Amino acid sequence: MDQMLEFLANNGNELLMKTWEHFYISLIAVLLGVIVAIPLGVALTRVPKLAGFIIGTVGVVQTFPSLAILAFFIPILGVGKVPAIAALFFYSMLPMLRNTYIGVKDVNKSLLEAGRGMGMSGLQRIRDVELPLAVPVIMAGVRVSTVYLIGWATLASFIGAGGLGDYIFNGLNLYRPDLIIAGAIPVTLMAMLTDLLLGRLERGATPKGIRDSQEAF
Template structure:
């Protein structure tokens, strides 16, 4: 414990930098996943014939070992943050894509017909009916992906991307428990705080009618 306290006292600035670096890598990967997976999930509800194939393919990619994905991007993108973000982006896809597809696909068809009867265009129905009603399911996928990626981002240190993984793996190599704890505890706190904040965001984005129905149950 004394060794840990001494390390924290001497390296607090570096610890903050590594924590921000770790969060930055994870956040960019999640945002890329949101930008790609959610529109793709909505699009797949329009072409259910290929939805199973696409989701299955993404699921197969999810089974690849994390280090193998990181190593795959080294010849293409070199080392550093860019290949780490690319690899984490691929890992973020499945929960968000699958949840978006399930959430939108499960919307009551009568509501969609009502929107169509009101003269809404396809884009207006997506924006005003489908996405708001599917928010709880979609956000569940985003929260799962984000928590996973914050943990997996520790592996990014293997390819020079930095982050809190540097402390963890240096601690393992040097038999320094203080370094392992200095890396592992902030990762855990980042995951918990981010999940809490995303939960609050989900609550604000969920329509009141859906929240009321959940509370009634």
């Protein structure tokens, strides 16, 4: 305990800086995943023959070891935060893409027919019917991706991207439990708080009727 307090007294500012680095590396990767995966998931519901192939391909990428993905981007993007974000972006894709596809695909077809009968265009049906009804499933994918990426972002330390992984791996190399704890605890807290906030966001974005029916169970 005394060792941890001494560490915080001597390295408090650096800990905050590395926590911020870790957070924004994860956040940018998740945002890129949202920008790409959600529109792609919606598009795949229009071409179901391609959906299985594309989701399967993304699933195969997901099975690659994290360090292998990071190493793959080094010759292309060098070292630092950019290749780390690129690798984490690839890892964020599968849960969001799969959940978006499933959530939109499972929307009640009678509701889509009603929207068509009201004169809604295809984009209007996506915006006003399909996406709102699929929000709980889509957000579940975003939450899973985000929590995973916050954990995986510790590996970014291997290619000079910084973050809390620096403390964890330095602690392992130097046999310093205080460094390992200084990296691991903020990562865990960050993942828990982010999941909690995304859960609140999911609840706020879910249409009231769906939310009430979920709470009834």
